[in-house]
Amino acid sequence: MGSQQNKLAYITGSSRGIGAALVDLLLGLDYQIIGIARTYITERPNFKSIQLDLNDLEAVRAFNFSEVASEVLLINNAGLIGEIAPIGQVADRSIEEVINVNTIAPQILMNKFIKTYLKTAEKGHIINISSGAGKQPIDAWASYCASKAALDIFSRTTAEELKTRGSDNWHIHAIAPGVVDTQMQTDIRQAKSHDFKLLDHFVALKNDNELSAPKIVAAKIYKVIDQPTDYPETVISVRNF
DSSP states (O other): OOSEEEEEEEEESTTSHHHHHHHHHHHTTTOEEEEEESSOOOOBTTEEEEEOOTTOHHHHHHOOOOOEEEEEEEEEOOOOOOOOSOTTSSOHHHHHHHHIIIIIHHHHHHHHHHHHHTTTOSEEEEEEEOOGGGTSOOTTOHHHHHHHHHHHHHHHHHHHHHHHTTOTTEEEEEEEOOSBSSHHHHHHHTSOTTTOTTHHHHHHHHHTTOSBOHHHHHHHHHHHHHOGGGOOSSEEEGGGO
16 A cells, blocks of 8 residues: 555454455445454455454554555454353353453554544544444343443543544444344354353344345445434444434
């Protein structure tokens, strides 16, 4: 990539699912993209791959946003559901990994992103992929629910901070994508019924073709990217538009 870009997007979890769909969509809309994932992704025109494990907080702290652009976008898409079981039966390590990937790493990246671009970019936008699970308790998902609830309030607080300091050209959104046909849904369906009381419900979602395709969800998320002022609330859901 050159030293100066017009529209630049960083996307975590860009190797599959919603992240990969967003990469494909934005590449077609003249974005320069840096995909961040645990594994290397084959590079192509206007797409650069960076390997970064968000569970490795030392590596996250060492990461820097280095590209220059007039419009910058960060999409914290990577997510981890962790071990699906009630608290008391979950490995301590699983709790730590879920909070690292879903909550702490995105907060650190947001902090670095704003520090890097607030005074240099003409426009800035951060989108955190949230979840309806952050709004209500779901059996056997305690850490996941907590991680997304924390991401929502962090998003709201950051948006308020920017607003009160007159940064009208910056926008923050936490978007719940609904139930999407991704690897996470596959992992959910592989849970044990005695550990997860809603297993039959999630199996039925797949069998009844009620899971959204990642590219459909990516298109809805782009509506927010394209016209952020049309979505004044920070925490929103694709179900509502």
